[in-house]
Amino acid sequence: xxxxxxxxxxxxxxxxxxxxxxxxxxxxxxxxxxxxxxxxxxxxxxxxxxxxxxxxxxxxxxxxxxxxxxxxxxxxxxxxxxxxxxxxxxxxxxxxxxxxxxxxxxxxxxxxxxxxxxxxxxxxxxxxxxxxxxxxxxxxxxxxxxxxxxxxxxxxxxxxxxxxxxxxxxxxxxxxxxxxxxxxxxxxxxxxxxxxxxxxxxxxxxxxxxxxxxxxxxxxxxxxxxxxxxxxxxxxxxxxxxxxxxxxxxxxxxxxxxxxxxxxxxxxxxxxxxxxxxxxxxxxxxxxxxxxxxxxxxxxxxxxxxxxxxxxxxxxxxxxxxxxxxxxxxxxxxxxxxxxxxxxxxxxxxxxxx
Numbered sequence: 001x002x003x004x005x006x007x008x009x010x011x012x013x014x015x016x017x018x019x020x021x022x023x024x025x026x027x028x029x030x031x032x033x034x035x036x037x038x039x040x041x042x043x044x045x046x047x048x049x050x051x052x053x054x055x056x057x058x059x060x061x062x063x064x065x066x067x068x069x070x071x072x073x074x075x076x077x078x079x080x081x082x083x084x085x086x087x088x089x090x091x092x093x094x095x096x097x098x099x100x101x102x103x104x105x106x107x108x109x110x111x112x113x114x115x116x117x118x119x120x121x122x123x124x125x126x127x128x129x130x131x132x133x134x135x136x137x138x139x140x141x142x143x144x145x146x147x148x149x150x151x152x153x154x155x156x157x158x159x160x161x162x163x164x165x166x167x168x169x170x171x172x173x174x175x176x177x178x179x180x181x182x183x184x185x186x187x188x189x190x191x192x193x194x195x196x197x198x199x200x201x202x203x204x205x206x207x208x209x210x211x212x213x214x215x216x217x218x219x220x221x222x223x224x225x226x227x228x229x230x231x232x233x234x235x236x237x238x239x240x241x242x243x244x245x246x247x248x249x250x251x252x253x254x255x256x257x258x259x260x261x262x263x264x265x266x267x268x269x270x271x272x273x274x275x276x277x278x279x280x281x282x283x284x285x286x287x288x289x290x291x292x293x294x295x296x297x298x299x300x301x302x303x304x305x306x307x308x309x310x311x312x313x314x315x316x317x318x319x320x321x322x323x324x325x326x327x328x329x330x331x332x333x334x335x336x337x338x339x340x341x342x343x344x345x346x347x348x349x350x351x352x353x354x
Contacts, residue, residue, distance in 0.1 A: 002056055003139050015052065022048030025124065034120075035113065038106055047097060051090050051125065055132035058082070062136045079133055087125025094121055176205070182236050197235040204228045208259060216255035219286060219293070223247065226261050226284065233269055240279025241269065251286040254293045254349045257325055261295065263314030264343045268299035272341055275302045293349035296342065303339040315343070322347065 004014050025048070026040040035043065061082050065075055095114065102111045179201050186194035208225065211217065223245065230243050265282060273280045280300035287294040315334065322330040322345070330347035 002059060003143060004056060004059075015049070018048050018052040019045070021128070029120075034117070035110075039110055039113075042101055042107055043094070043098065043110065047090070047094050050093055051086075051128060054086055054090060055129055057086070058129065058132045059136045059139070062133060062140055067137060079130060083126040083129040083133075086129045087122050090125045091118065091121050176201075179232065182233070186236060193235050197232055200228070200232045200235065204232060211258040214258055217258045218252065219247070219254050219256050219295075220252040222256050222258065222261055223252075223284065223286075225259065226265050229262050229265060230282070237269075237273070237279060240276075241273055242279075242281040243284070244281060245284040245286075247284075247286040248288045250288040251293055251349075254288065256293070256295075256347070257321055260318060260321065260345070261297065263318050264297040264345075267314045267343070268297060268341065272299040272301040276300060288349055291349055293347055295345040295347075297344075298340055298342045300339055301336065301341045318345070 004010050022045045026035075026037075026044040029035040029040040029044065030037045034040075061078065065078055067075070070078075098110050098114050101107045102109075179197070183194050183197050183201070186197060204225075207228065227243070230241070234241050261284070265284075268282050273282070283296075283298045285294075285296040285298075287296075315332065319332050322332060326347055330345070333344045333346075335342045335344075
């Protein structure tokens with residue numbers, strides 16, 4: 001559909017522009033004595049509206065001869081011919097209109113005056129058509145720019161979605177590798193625990209696989225997944241591993257990317273509690289602060305060990321997912337102090353899906 005006709009506001013503005021031009025032409029014709037006011041208005045106003053629709057066809061000529069690729073001399077020739085043909089068609093319509101309205105007594109002299117008006121209408125028709133060409137080239141340039149911007153945004157969204165899926169896909173193999181190592185270690189020392197851990201792992205994987213196409217889940221469900229994961233690990237660690245949580249009621253309904261906390265908890269076990277003879281407790285806090293959701297995971301760590309806690313694959317994965325989903329609106333900060341490691345996520349608390 002023609003871009004001017006496709007939008008009511010644009011079409012209204014187009015007609016208003018033509019009516020202003022028609023009013024100006026009618027005033028010039030009346031003030032110069034060529035036509036009386038009644039004749040000028042009866043002839044020029046309706047015929048200008050008719051010509052406004054004829055000039056809409058300039059769009060298709062502009063599309064057929066783009067400014068960027070058409071030689072200037074060819075453009076000039078095309079639009080001189082097109083403007084002359086359009087003006088000639090307009091003149092024929094005006095002739096028929098004059099013949100029709102000349103039957104009215106107040107307009108009976110129009111037919112006699114028509115031959116003297118031909119040069120005026122031909123010249124005006126050519127100029128108005130060329131003006132319409134300029135307008136249509138501007139519209140095409142605007143729409144082309146908007147299409148390029150829209151395609152760029154679509155490509156950006158697709159790239160962002162692909163990145164999120166890739167980062168999400170990294171979680172399962174990484175977690176599975178660590179879990180299978182744990183099961184392998186238990187098979188020789190405690191086969192019953194290895195079997196129990198295998199069953200819990202299978203159930204956990206079945207549950208997480210359902211989230212493959214899910215963009216966000218409620219924080220309460222995410223915490224439930226964390227508890228399932230800890231139940232698997234507790235088979236291996238026993239009383240050396242404990243878990244506590246403090247969750248604001250409003251925070252539990254906020255939406256977060258699935259498996260966002262699990263890498264943090266896994267990191268806390270692998271690089272923190274597993275290195276301590278006495279083990280320790282993992283603490284999870286969720287706070288709702290205005291338009292922000294703050295998630296904090298803390299755990300004890302060996303103060304004399306290296307700084308792997310803050311450089312693990314899981315933490316980098318979380319940072320990458322936050323950046324891909326929320327851009328600069330979310331972050332993960334880590335801190336190690338006096339044998340305690342703290343990972344804090346801050347992200348928008350809106351329940352909308354990203």
